[in-house]
Amino acid sequence: MSSSNSGADREKLTSKLPASLRHELKVRAAQLGVDLQDAVTDGIVSWQTYSTPLATIDTSGADSFGTWLPEGLYDTFKVDCADRGVSYIQGLAQAVRLWLDQHADAQTAKTVQVVRRIIVANQKGGVGKTALSAGIAQAFAETGQRVLLIDYDPQGHLSHQLAIPAIDAGEESLVTHMLDRDKASKSIGQLAVPIEGDRFGGRLHVLPAAFDAFLLDAGLAMFRGPRHSVLERALAPAEADYDVIVIDSPPSLGLAMDAALYYGRQRGDEPEGRSGVVIPVEAEDSSAKAYGMLVKQINALSADYDLTLHQLGLVVNKYDSRRGFIATSSLEKWEGLGTPRVIAVNKDLREQREAVRVTLPLLEYAPESEQAHTMRKIVKELK
Structure with a gap:
């Protein structure tokens, strides 16, 4: 050729x-x-x-x-x-x-070290993916890391909770960079919004949700080329500007989710467990069923493309022991799973809900709260 x-x-x-x-x-x-x-x-x-x-x-x-x-x-x-x-x-x-x-x-x-990629995923809605994605991104930024937090869910909860307008359908967004790069005139960095405040020192940026991401799976189904790598191709030019990329995934098991999971795979000589999937679950039975479906998707993708995708850990979210036997026995089952391990139990406390109400990052609104310290603990467990 x-x-x-x-x-x-x-x-x-x-x-x-x-x-x-x-x-x-x-x-x-x-x-x-x-x-x-x-x-x-x-x-x-x-x-x-x-x-x-x-x-x-x-x-x-x-x-x-x-x-x-x-x-x-x-x-x-x-x-x-x-x-x-x-x-x-x-x-x-x-x-x-x-x-x-x-x-x-x-x-x-040091300059070209592979960016760390954390995919927060669970196809079940309401398990706290957005709160977890935002919290660990904030905790990484607190440690001096340059962080890109991506609202990959077309519902845009992450963007809304941080008072960042979602990108209107038809305007340039991550979707443009994935499906039609010839029409992209801005870089990913130019689309990202910095989170203000001394705590993060300008190191935390958010890539807002795009309303037309609702059509992403349909667009990928008609995409001429390797669909599983479109997210990686879109984000590759921005990787040198960040140390960590955290993706708040949609409650879906479709083609867009395949692209996110593929992006989190272990690359080349990258250390084992540095990038991969963090899975929020709840201490109740339906969460276990949803986790099983996600594992099947991870295993199928790994087999289809001969890749290694690490499950970095489970976070039992919104835990409240006062809910009785269902909650306590479910937590015991998660902790008894062994692999992946439970890296944190995040209690159902008021500070996270209050931070959402006032549209502030949790670690800015309540930096000494138990939930804020849990997010820092998760980041330490991931290192």
Whole structure:
């Protein structure tokens, strides 16, 4: 798949790369002042001479990528890929990864570290996903992390609770970046709204809900391309600006939820348990049924795309022991599950409801409340 560019004695390479790897390559090349085509060339040459077997790169959802190589290199590269028994897409991904690893130092490695991705999910409504998403995002920001909190639920409860207007249907939003990037004129960062206040130091940003996200599953059903990776492609350009991305998911098991779960998978050499799914549940029976449905979706997605998606922990939300045997016995069952473990029990107290009423972040409104300390505990458990 090459076409001659004889004026520069180079050939056009047209292949595919995962969005996260392509973004990391662009950032690292810019940091080092290296032309992208030279970085890819050096990576391929190193790959061709590298004698030790290289790790397989997750290329599911890879998107189009093009650059220029010295004349003849692409042909020899494809032959070498065939000799090693890998596709040229896999070979290119390994070559790029090799170049990145060979050109990392302490400063650049810190800058391009893979952003942490926390997906708060449960297809059952009313279990406290929004409160949990907002609380842990605030707690991360308190520790000095740069946090993007995404209202991925078209109902927009998160945006409403923080007095942030949802984006009207037809206006540019996350949905635009997922389904029709050619129409996107603003960056994700430009769409995000900073949360004011000294407690978060300008480090907490919220990407508002979009009313047309109600049609996201239908749009994804007709999308021409890999549907499961559209959220990752949309967010990849913003990842360098944040340390943590927290997604408040809709009560759904549809295609949009597949894209969110895929985004939370373990990437490459990312440490185990750094990114993944946090699952809010309640101490009652219907919550257990909903959890079982979510686990089936996680297992199916993992099998379909050969990925690892960590369940980072359960949070038993809105717990009140005064509700009697149903509550206490259900909590015992959650704690007895073992894996994933219960990382916190968040009691049903007034401060969270009051914070919603006055449209303030919980950790701003009641920073010393028991619920605020529970959110901080969750963040510590996730580290």
